[in-house]
Amino acid sequence: MQFFDVIEARGSIRSYKPDPVEPEKLEKILRTAVKAPTARNKQGFKVFVIKTAGHEKELIKMYMPESNWFVDAPYILCLCAMKDVYQDPESHRDFSEIDAAIVMDHMTLAATALGLGTCWIGAFDKDAAREVLKLDDNLEPIILATLGYPKQPAIKRQKKTLDELVVYWN
Numbered sequence: 001m002q003f004f005d006v007i008e009a010r011g012s013i014r015s016y017k018p019d020p021v022e023p024e025k026l027e028k029i030l031r032t033a034v035k036a037p038t039a040r041n042k043q044g045f046k047v048f049v050i051k052t053a054g055h056e057k058e059l060i061k062m063y064m065p066e067s068n069w070f071v072d073a074p075y076i077l078c079l080c081a082m083k084d085v086y087q088d089p090e091s092h093r094d095f096s097e098i099d100a101a102i103v104m105d106h107m108t109l110a111a112t113a114l115g116l117g118t119c120w121i122g123a124f125d126k127d128a129a130r131e132v133l134k135l136d137d138n139l140e141p142i143i144l145a146t147l148g149y150p151k152q153p154a155i156k157r158q159k160k161t162l163d164e165l166v167v168y169w170n
Contacts, residue, residue, distance in 0.1 A: 011154020044085025
């Protein structure tokens with residue numbers, strides 16, 4: 001799939017086939033995380049690759065208990081920021097959440113290019129994720145994403161126009 005085709009095709013998937021994700025495809029997706037740009041190239045993140053099979057009851061605690069689709073995907077990716085890795089010395093700004101979003105975007109686009117579906121989940125129970133995944137205090141769960149083969153194509157949502165979102169400043 002060409003890059004702009006991937007951008008067009010990407011969308012949130014909330015219904016998954018039970019088909020397993022091939023290890024080679026999973027590795028390709030994870031390799032894009034390594035290539036993602038991060039503040040001063042510090043790569044202050046960890047990606048947790050979580051197999052859902054056999055862990056559904058525990059994993060559903062991280063999201064809405066009535067949303068079974070969350071654990072229907074073969075995998076859940078959890079992007080955690082390593083809070084002690086980088087803070088800008090001049091602005092004292094913590095870039096870990098921005099870096100995490102960039103990394104997750106790389107992985108979701110790679111998944112789309114490989115015929116897989118994903119759904120970003122930012123509204124989840126971070127305390128439950130911390131407990132379920134047994135995260136140490138330095139790891140902050142930032143974003144979850146489901147990963148698997150979609151049962152149906154992504155729903156195309158109405159998007160704003162360029163005129164509504166872009167300002168040319170001269």
